[in-house]
Amino acid sequence: MDKVLDVKNLAVRFETEDGVVRAVNGLDLELGKGRSIGLVGETGAGKTTTALALLRLVPDPPGVVECEKLELDGKDILTMSAKELESVRGNDISMIFQDPMTALNPVFTVGEQIAESILLHENVTKVESMKRAMEMLELVGIPAERAYDYPHEFSGGMKQRVVIAIALACHPQLLIADEPTTALDVTIQAQVLDLMRRLREQYQTSLIMITHDLGIVAEVCDEVAVMYAGNIVEKGTLEDGFNHTKHPYTEGLFNSLPNINDRKAMLTPIKGLMPDPTHLPEGCPFEPRCPYAGEDCKQPQSVRSFNETHTVRCSAYDRPGFHIERKEID
Amino acid sequence: MKKIIALLLVAVMVLSLAACGTKEENTTGTNDGTSAVNGTGTTDISSTGQQTTATEGLTETGELAAGYHYKEEIIIAMADEFTTIDPMETTAETNQIVQDCTHDLLTDTNLATMQNEGELVESWTMEDPTHWTFTLKDNVTFHDGTKLDTEDVYFTLMERAPQHSTTSAYAEKIKEFTIVDDLTFKVELVNGDVDFNYVFAANSLAILSKEAFESMPEEEAIKIGTGPWMYEEFVPGDYVSLVRFEGSTLYPVPNTQRLVFKMIPEASARMIALENGEVDVIMSPNATDYARLIEDENLQLITEVGRGQHYVGFNLANPDSIVTNPKFRLAVAKALDKEEICIAVWDGYATPSTNIHCRDMGYYNDIEGIAYDPEGAQALFDELGCNGMTISLVTTDSAVRTKFATNVQSQLKKYGINVDITQYQTTAFNELQYSTPGETNGVEMFILSWTPGKNADYMYRNTLYSTGGRNGAHLNDPEIDKLIDDAAGEMDTTKRAELYLELQNKLVTEIIPWIPCAQATLTFGAAAGVTGAKIHPGLVHQFKECERIIAD
């Protein structure tokens, strides 16, 4: 299977006056063509930073990016010049961001903003690009004549669709969506997700869906990766992650979801907070909050495979007979 | 990083302050580069307005030498703004300087002799102080080609003058104007005036062409005069230009073709323009530039004793002040070292005064006045118990008055007298001194200068006569009034001289409403070859014959 994305040992740190913030620590990620993966985690886990690093959009001071391998569709992103990168962004790999209200430039029409992307990457005339832009608008469910309107004349949901239109205007192979529906209400959320699904099918776009909402992952993704403190602690197919959950943190996430069938049950949050990224422990970063913590957890963790697709970072599984409480579903 | 920048900035500031300091020292030092025009100490600057004549370019007979020509255009930089060519619309000297080139008066002061002579008038006779006959010069041509005749004079004096505030007072002096023929007219005056010929020397009474006013709109007719220069162009705030009158009959046609008066308000800017060769003459250069003008062989300093009497005055109508005590005034007169004032205020470019009457005017007497006598002053001050007292002094806010006031303050300090100086803007000061007769506004001492009109009477009429319009001293002495009137009406010149001598002595040594301190030297800067730029003691400078010879 062709890999659209191949990342090995990505590390991103921010060197600030108050200390070095280790946002991403040795992350590996692979994604096949046409596949979609959900990148799950709490706020501060490093999801957005990872996404920005893939596009090399991490602000240069104070951010420092180190990586063994970063390939997009076989192209080596790490060694590209600025100009080459500019032709990759928006063209081969697009990103949409969390807050649609501020993502669009208020002084240009939406049509212009979509057309700009097309003009940058394809050899067309201005008139042509505007036509294409209007087509994209129709595609995302907005009447074409609204291309001449300004962002402030659209609602939040419509703005996000425009953002999607911009991102997909040049039919990229990989789309990174950073919590695209978090700022929208639930009904709009459903529409936007549906739209993304349709477009993915139409263009065979791979997708990294960054979210903290496991429900969205279940709806939209083929695979799931759980991030904690700058690293992926569990990765696998949807089956693997949901039905054969292995990592205690993933279990904690599932336990935090309220059960619609048992209204009276108490919520069981994960106790404690994410560690301070300037002072990460040597061993497992989840150890202080883990109900299964042991002495082995204080050692640097390594990756364990359970099958072809399913990997976990948890030394507890070296203990004989260790398993978490969450039941496996076959 | 920020700290380094801050330190650098402080260092730069300190350095520039130091640099500024040294720059000033270099330029305000004592003018040791003296030539005939002495800068250090006070001297009798007895030049008569002639500046160093360039002999280069002229043959021995005064003709233009081969390889030289007259510069076509002479540019003069003025400090104030020219506003109008209409002599009746203004009393500002800046305007009159230009009008002097284009228009003429019936009579005017001859700068060389300081006597009133005919300009457009050939001769006159006074039958008695109320009856005068004047004869015009023949063959004087206006710019419009018409000949000057008595109709023009009648038009100017009796038709137009009464309508303008600057001239109506003069017109009212004439009871009846009779035209005898083309060139002769008689006037009968309301009041007898022995010096009536001086009245015609008022700049606002320049003679205009009746024919011009009949055939052209007023703005055009007003430009027509009898002078050797014709009005060309006026750009407000910028410059006014004149071209020579080729048909001039009264004067020789000027060698210069075009005269441009440019308005440059900053003295330093004028100096730079002169050094740059952008202008040929500058008015009112900074005292700090005198040395450079003298030393630079391409430039020259032109000087002339001004007719402005700079004085310290006393408000005699202030009942609460010690200034009403004649002993006090005498003490102050003895206490002030006038030579010191000349150096402090004008860098020595001034002449100390002993007499209220101006030095170059008719009926001036070189009286002894009140000599500098510090012991005598101290004795009087002690007698009056002045040690430790405070007295107020008011004046205008110009640089010269500031220096003058400060110097008086420091001189009187030696006697234990504290002088409290307040400076006012000119218009405010005028209101303080003159507007409400009888109201003295608490003024005690003041510093001012007076540049009288053309004749002796003007020295006293407005300033020290009881009902004078500029009587800031509020002098109200019937004896003095009588002396002034008698002298003005006295036909016998010997008797007149005696009266003025008596008046001067009385004022200067007995009554002391003013302590006359100095007559300042007026100056121009000019390029070395410039001639004909004449400083007029009464500030209406003359450029009719201004020219410059340059090599081809």
Add this chain to the structure above:
Amino acid sequence: MLRYVLQRLLMMIPVLVCVSFVVFFLMDLAPGDIVLQIAPQDATPEQIEQIREELGLNGTVFERYFRYLKGLLRGDMGESLSQKRPVADIFFERLPRTIELAFGSIIVAIIIALPLGILAATNHRSWIDGVSMTTSMIGVSMPNFWFGLLLIMAFSLHWKLFPSFGADAGIKSLILPAITLGTEQAGTLTRITRSSMLEVIRQDYLRTARAKGVPEKTVIRKHALKNALIPIITVLGSTLGNAFGGAVTTEAIFAWPGVGRLTVKAVNDRDYTLACGCIIMFTIILNLTLLVVDIAYAFVDPRIKAQYSK
């Protein structure tokens, strides 16, 4: 939009009436009498009264003011007391020069300030930022006339490149005064540009642009700058408006025949009509400039345009 413009124009009238009122009464309160200034030195008290009447300076302050106001509302600013010519003539003779200098200096200010401010913002906290901020501070702190004289001494006297005074040599005359005035204006403008750009640079839509593959230079020039323009235009507008009022010190140093010197001289001479006239004209010009600025906003920011159309 048209309605908005008309509204603004109508609002100018009460403003002008207020200004004329304040100026007139303030000048009356100030001590000093123009009649004593222009009367010949040997005028008698009666003659002085006569002159006072001729000039219309008799009567109480209120009488004089209403006479003036009546004329003003008919568009007649009266005659200058010291020059005896219509105030309008005198003012409009000098206005073109002031406008020249105003535009000249704004252009210099923009050329200096905009790049400097953008550089400072894009290199926030680096040495470039420090240098450009220091430069702008120097521009503001330097006394106008001192810098002007320096320029004259260097470029007029020493290198003979430009005339040292006056406005007669066309563009050549304009350069030194424009630089003198412009550097002072550039000081404030740089700071505003920088702070405005700093605000904009943090905005999310720039991240969107970069993610689209827009080259960095274009991100700054096109996407960021247009948004940063609003405060910049505001400052430009008020700077320009003030420059129209006449840059008094610059005009004095360079003998530039503008309205600044005219106004100051008129006030000093207590030439009521001329001074009032100049100040009123200045008010009108300033208001019009601000109106143009407000309209310019509409072309830069479509949200504001929408507001005007309501």
